[in-house]
Amino acid sequence: MPAISFTQIKETCLYFYDLKQAEDFYGDVLGLPIISRMENKHVFFRAGRSVLLCFNPLDSGKKVSPPAHYAHGKYHFAFEVEPTDYEKAKAGIIRSNVVIIDKVIWQNGQESFYFNDPIGNVVEIVPKGIWD
Numbered sequence: 001m002p003a004i005s006f007t008q009i010k011e012t013c014l015y016f017y018d019l020k021q022a023e024d025f026y027g028d029v030l031g032l033p034i035i036s037r038m039e040n041k042h043v044f045f046r047a048g049r050s051v052l053l054c055f056n057p058l059d060s061g062k063k064v065s066p067p068a069h070y071a072h073g074k075y076h077f078a079f080e081v082e083p084t085d086y087e088k089a090k091a092g093i094i095r096s097n098v099v100i101i102d103k104v105i106w107q108n109g110q111e112s113f114y115f116n117d118p119i120g121n122v123v124e125i126v127p128k129g130i131w132d
Contacts, residue, residue, distance in 0.1 A: 010050055012077045014121055015057040015070055019043050021118045022054035029096045030079075047079060078112070078124035086111075086127045093125070106130060 016022040023043050026032045032045035032052060041059045045052040057070035081089045090113055093100060101122075102114040112126040 008050065011053050012047075012050065013053040013055060013069070014075055014117075015060070015072065016054050016119060017056060017058065019054060019056055025118050026052060026054070029098060074120050074122060076122040076124065078126045080126050080128050080130075083110075083127040083129065086125070089125050 014022065019037075019040070019042065023034065023037070026045050027034055027043075032047055034043060035046050035051070036042065036044040040056055042053065042055045044054070055069070057072070061068050061070035063069070090100070093113075093115060098115050100113050100115050103111055104114075105111050108130070110127055110130045112124050112130060114122055114124050117123055
């Protein structure tokens with residue numbers, strides 16, 4: 001199969017039985033704008049050029065179109081910020097009383113940090129260019 005030149009991950013999907021938790025954390029604490037909300041079905045957030053999709057697995061697991069999807073477990077994904085905004089993002093997380101659970105200095109000398117959302121997913125903040 002030939003290589004495909006992807007430009008980014010357009011959507012990331014999480015599953016919340018209580019969508020209000022997702023809305024409170026990703027909307028209120030992290031400040032992501034809500035772009036779609038359907039009671040007991042989903043809440044979608046804009047994250048820069050990408051979208052964070054939060055589905056209720058009790059609903060999305062029964063879908064026909066788009067196909068049924070659901071999962072459980074501890075997910076990991078990263079939000080990218082401009083390098084000049086990295087420390088500001090970290091300070092904002094701390095001010096919001098969200099506990100930073102780890103910081104990593106990568107081989108290129110750049111740092112990223114990790115925290116949990118309300119249901120235990122591992123969220124990372126990385127400066128743009130960290131993997132370039």
